[in-house]
Amino acid sequence: xxxxxxxxxxxxxxxxxxxxxxxxxxxxxxxxxxxxxxxxxxxxxxxxxxxxxxxxxxxxxxxxxxxxxxxxxxxxxxxxxxxxxxxxxxxxxxxxxxxxxxxxxxxxxxxxxxxxxxxxxxxxxxxxxxxxxxxxxxxxxxxxxxxxxxxxxxxxxxxxxxxxxxxxxxxxxxxxxxxxxxxxxxxxxxxxxxxxxxxxxxxxxxxxxxxxxxxxxxxxxxxxxxxxxxxxxxxxxxxxxxxxxxxxxxxxxxxxxxxxxxxxxxxxxxxxxxxxxxxxxxxxxxxxxxxxxxxxxxxxxxxxxxxxxxxxxxxxxxxxxxxxxxxxxxxxxxxxxxxxxxxxxxxx
Amino acid sequence: xxxxxxxxxxxxxxxxxxxxxxxxxxxxxxxxxxxxxxxxxxxxxxxxxxxxxxxxxxxxxxxxxxxxxxxxxxxxxxxxxxxxxxxxxxxxxxxxxxxxxxxxxxxxxxxxxxxxxxxxxxxxxxxxxxxxxxxxxxxxxxxxxxxxxxxxxxxxxxxxxxxxxxxxxxxxx
Numbered sequence: 001x002x003x004x005x006x007x008x009x010x011x012x013x014x015x016x017x018x019x020x021x022x023x024x025x026x027x028x029x030x031x032x033x034x035x036x037x038x039x040x041x042x043x044x045x046x047x048x049x050x051x052x053x054x055x056x057x058x059x060x061x062x063x064x065x066x067x068x069x070x071x072x073x074x075x076x077x078x079x080x081x082x083x084x085x086x087x088x089x090x091x092x093x094x095x096x097x098x099x100x101x102x103x104x105x106x107x108x109x110x111x112x113x114x115x116x117x118x119x120x121x122x123x124x125x126x127x128x129x130x131x132x133x134x135x136x137x138x139x140x141x142x143x144x145x146x147x148x149x150x151x152x153x154x155x156x157x158x159x160x161x162x163x164x165x166x167x168x169x170x171x172x173x174x175x176x177x178x179x180x181x182x183x184x185x186x187x188x189x190x191x192x193x194x195x196x197x198x199x200x201x202x203x204x205x206x207x208x209x210x211x212x213x214x215x216x217x218x219x220x221x222x223x224x225x226x227x228x229x230x231x232x233x234x235x236x237x238x239x240x241x242x243x244x245x246x247x248x249x250x251x252x253x254x255x256x257x258x259x260x261x262x263x264x265x266x267x268x269x270x271x272x273x274x275x276x277x278x279x280x281x282x283x284x285x286x287x288x289x290x291x292x293x294x295x296x297x298x299x300x301x302x303x304x305x306x307x308x309x310x311x312x313x314x315x316x317x318x319x320x321x322x323x324x325x326x327x328x329x330x331x332x333x334x335x336x337x338x339x340x341x342x343x344x345x346x347x348x
Numbered sequence: 349x350x351x352x353x354x355x356x357x358x359x360x361x362x363x364x365x366x367x368x369x370x371x372x373x374x375x376x377x378x379x380x381x382x383x384x385x386x387x388x389x390x391x392x393x394x395x396x397x398x399x400x401x402x403x404x405x406x407x408x409x410x411x412x413x414x415x416x417x418x419x420x421x422x423x424x425x426x427x428x429x430x431x432x433x434x435x436x437x438x439x440x441x442x443x444x445x446x447x448x449x450x451x452x453x454x455x456x457x458x459x460x461x462x463x464x465x466x467x468x469x470x471x472x473x474x475x476x477x478x479x480x481x482x483x484x485x486x487x488x489x490x491x492x493x494x495x496x497x498x499x500x501x502x503x504x505x506x507x508x509x510x511x512x513x514x515x516x517x518x519x520x521x
Contacts, residue, residue: 005504012501019494031494038501042508 001046012039013133020137025084026074030067033105033137037063040134044126055121059130062114066105070141073097089145098145099153105138107180108187109160116168116180124225127176128216131183132209139190139205146194146201154195159281161188166288173227175219178292179212182251185289186212192282193266196273199347204262206343207336211251211259214333217326218244221319230300235312237319243330245301250333252293253286258336265344353393359386361446369438372427377415384408399477 012035020032037060045056077094078084089095100111107115119127146154165185172178186208193200219225221240222233234241250257263286270279336343363386366379384407391400428435484492 001508005508008501008504009508012497015497028491031498035498035501038498038505042505045509 001042005042009039009042013043013129017133017137017140021140024086026070026078026086026089027084029086029137029141030071030074033063033067033070036134036137037067040126040129043129044122046126047123049121051121052123055118058114058121059118062104062118066101069097069101069104073101086141086144087147089148092150095145095148096150096153099142099149099157102138102142103157106135106142106187107184108157108191109162109164109184110157112161112164112168112184115184116172116177119176119180119183120174122176124176124216124220127179128213128220131179131212131216135187135205135209139201142191142194143198143201146198149195151195154191155278158188158190158192158194159278159285161185161191162282162285163188163288166285166291169289169292172292175225175227175230175296178296179215179219182215182289182293183208183212185285186251188285189262189266189282192278193269197269199344200262200265200269202347203343204266206347207258207262210329210336211247211333214247214326214329215244215251217329218247221321221323221326227296227299230296231303231305232307232311233300234304235307236314238315240326241301243334245297247330247333248293248296248300252290254290256337258333261337261340261343265340349393353390356386356389356393359383360390365439365442365446366430368442369430369435371430371432371435372424373422374419374427375429377411377419381408381411381415384411396477398481 016032016035016037016039018032019035020029023029023032041056041060044059045053073094074084074089076097077089077091080091080094081088089098103109104111119130122130142149162185165181165183165188168184169178169181172181186204190201190204190208193204218240222230222236222244224230224233233244246257250259253259253263263283267279267283270276270282360383363379363383367376367383370376371379385404388400388404388407391403430436430439
């Protein structure tokens, strides 16, 4: 791709999210979402591989559908109530429509089917952008309209997402699909707490972005997209393989790691709202996710497959990839739990 | 006027059914052109003359290009029209759905359901849609710049996706 075109695309990718963040008018927010979608499409099909083009087509169709639904719902709201303001979305039909449209845009559970397929068709860097940066703009909208959203829809979306995210990832051997299901499960945690404490949603989003960046960058550094390849990842960077285990367990939400922080606080909030059944289902569905994270850990670091001698020496070769983002996100994904009060204070 | 607008609204529904029932691209594009045309007629019925003109010229201009391209890309010897077996069921289901919804909302329909732009005020110097254009060019200047940037971005996206031979996304490596 021409570097000038690449610069235009990346600048527009940034601009789309910024416009959605800055807007208080539904039309402008919709414009930002559309700019985002448009700008990432050539980046997704950059490889010209048939899988990448197929993934791009699927992504375009779902995002265009969701954006059209948002436009329709906000027009309906403007017609009924006379205001285009995002925070004043109050017509029940429009609120329900926009909830579903944003769920489709982010890949929440009943509308999640595109996400694993799309992510599987992309390379790891684009997949990282797709599962982090592209989630920000819809989240900015859904947090603004959350006071008006129907609690039953939010709870259903959240529970369904965590359960589907756990179950769907169980039988996968492809790492990008596993990360997609992990994304669905984490989105479920964010949505379930949205109606009680939006700052916890932001906290979960922030920690999820950090942890999933660590996971994507680790996989990129060891250039592995299948569990098979993970089994020899330790030969490329032994210390990274050991740390990747911890990163994956952090995604799973085990205690001394960063990933425990959002789950802890969300379960506490749900308990405080006297919703013990919801909290129990959420906690148990986290176990489903933990199962496939543990399988990745097992393949990556807890066992060493027998191999010929000279295939266990690639660690001697100098890697040409930039390791600073990987180091930063891994450290943040492992060691942020002691900073919980500071992070919480920053977000409230 | 009532008969004309009723005719336009009827044509709009029929045109949308013609698109949504999934016929061959020839006929679907024809249905889209019909829907867009009578949609402009409905707008005129509401008093949006200038808006309707802009929509007719620009939207139908784009529609004709899409029509030509889709006809060229999807040329087939026996295109499915609306009476073919695979399409007629969709047509019937959509028409029945339209009739059912119309029956549901029948009571809420009366002749003054549509109001002309600015029709409720007495005298006015500027029409609603024309003064809207003036507002778009004065207060909405920044938004116009963003829109122009989006058009440029779309151009680059389309060019990048449809580059020649192996450099584009439309053909496998």
